């Protein structure tokens with residue numbers, strides 16, 4: 027290879043690398059302003075909010091027990107303490123959830139992130155924490171060793187293309203088809219069997235919603 031070709035080649039590698047490092051999932055998106063009214067908390071119906079949720083120094087902490095009651099007396103669903111992003115339900119467009127999550131060692135089996143809604147499905151995306159590993163539903167393993175550390179989560183739902191992308195710490199971990207129109211984002215802890223731990227907790231901060 028001639029020296030000039032080598033230099034061109036190195037420049038090209040450099041540009042590709044810079045592009046890779048500088049690409050952020052929020053590029054091209056516009057932030058949607060949120061107020062506290064957009065953070066609806068769903069918790070066991072017979073408990074006070076402060077028995078399952080706290081919000082201190084910007085950190086929202088949500089916890090639930092495997093034998094807790096559902097969020098509504100007549101509901102047959104499993105126990106949950108979850109933030110449901112409200113007031114921004116959608117059926118079209120390109121939407122993105124961003125937040126920093128933290129799951130303490132000991133919490134296992136819980137669903138920590140969801141896109142609710144879908145055709146013939148109750149969800150279009152589920153991320154579960156098992157023994158420190160994050161799974162897409164009960165299937166694909168998308169990250170390991172995430173106990174006791176903050177990790178950045180970006181979920182893009184492109185309703186026009188019918189796709190969902192999941193980024194963890196800025197790296198694309200999953201691209202999948204959606205299940206028809208999802209309509210809202212959730213995060214927290216939802217006790218979906220099998221193999222849930224008795225105590226389940228996740229913490230969230232800097233939750234943002236973006237739109238394209």
Ligand SMILES: *[C@@H]1O[C@H](CO)[C@@H](O)[C@H](O)[C@H]1NC(C)=O
Pocket residue numbers: 131132157158171173
């Ligand atoms: C969780 O904590 C237990 C007890 O301290 C330890 O044995 C285990 O390795 C930890 N698990 C993970 C995935 O860090």
Ligand SMILES: *[C@@H]1O[C@H](CO)[C@@H](O)[C@H](O)[C@H]1NC(C)=O
Pocket residue numbers: 156164220221
């Ligand atoms: C649940 O636990 C059982 C027994 O430890 C194990 O065989 C099974 O694979 C677990 N299921 C999941 C989804 O982790």
